[in-house]
Amino acid sequence: MSLWIPFTLMAAFMQSWRNAFQKRLSTDVDTMGVTLSRFILAVPMAAIYAFLLFKQGDTPIPHLGFNFYIIITLAAISQIFATAFMVKLFRLRNYALGVGLAKSEAVIAAVLGALLFAAPLSPIAWGGVIVGGVAVWLMSVPKGMRNISWPTLLLGLASGLCFALTTLWVREASLMTGLPFLQSASYVLFWVLLVQTLALLFWLLVRSPDTLRALWLRPKLVFIISFCSFVGSIGWFTAMSLETVALVKTLGQVEIFFTLLISAKWFKERLRGSDKVGLGLVLIGALLVILA
Structure with missing residues (x-):
């Protein structure tokens, strides 16, 4: 088995739990505060993780140019917007729909990767991406456009676009380091x-110190969100240093399976018959990208 596959599955599992805990936090904390909870305690975790890997591998710290840090900044800001859009989705519609619409990132990443990042896909891989995209749409909007508002649709696509750009820039930055994966x-x-x-x-x-106080009063939930985000990000970033973003994100759509389970068991949100068809298509799409 290629190493990017287990890293992607780990990322999808942890991200589904991170999103669930973020939804819970969003009932008490505003959008930017929920977004910060994803990152704030993950920084020291990431520092320790990187230190141990560099020390164990006796790897020197790379000296990278200005372009690397520009790409890092673009990826970071793009992910902030992506997360903020998704948190707003949680408030507009249910949890599963919010995550499902944001999963449009796989198709967007495939198109942008081929056009702008010199990352073409094989016909089989394109088949997997398209099948996965159809599955996400089926589960997100099972009754058609008349049952979804334009604000919800636009927020979902905006979140998917920002997540896609984030992952493409992350892969670009990883390739620039010249380090082991x-x-x-x-x-x-x-x-x-x-x-x-x-x-x-x-x-x-500057703008909302009360939000920081709200996070301070919920340390356990903030820690859980940061931890799930950190472990999930290890999976995503490592997988994307090994394989094309579109393939990683298409396989990562198995997150929807975990999301639907959490949605039904924890948030008591009703699942539909179309979800079963959609999950079957997600599985087919995942198999196609693995074969590719």
């Missing part, structure tokens, strides 16, 4: 999380 992923992860945390802390200190 584990060290490369950990190094990029640390810098992305650091930029995100500093940017959001500055914003909230």
Whole structure:
């Protein structure tokens, strides 16, 4: 089995739980605060993880140019917007729909990767991406466009676009380091999380200090969200240092399976018959990208 596959599955599982805990936090904390909870405690975790990997592998810290840090900043800011859009989705519709619409990122990443990032796909891989995209749409909008508002649809596509750009820039940054894949992923992860945390802390200190106090009063939930985000990000960043973003994200759509289970068991949200068909298509799409 290619190493990117278990890393992707780990990422999808942890991300589904992170999103669930973020939805719970969003009932008491505003959008930017929920977004910060994803990053703030993950920074020291990422620093320790990178330090241990570099020390164990006796790997020197790379000296990278200005372009690397520009790409890191773009990825960090894009992911902040992606997460904020998804948190807003949680408030507009149910949890499963919000995550499902944000999963449009796989198709968007495939198109942008082929056009702008020199990452073409084979016909089989394109088949997997398209089948996965149809599955996401089927589960997100089972009764057609008349049953979904334009704000919900646009927020979902905006979240998917920002997540797609984030992952494409993360892969670009990982390839620039010239490091072994584990060290490369950990190094990029640390810098992305650091930029995100500093940017959001500055914003909230200036604009909404009450939000920081709200997070301070919920340390257990913030820790759980940061931990799930950290472990999930290890999976995503490592997988994307090994394989094309579109393939990683298409396989990562198995997150929807975990999401639907959490949605039904924890949030008591009703699942539909179309979800079974959609899950079958997700599985077919995943198998196609594995074969590719």
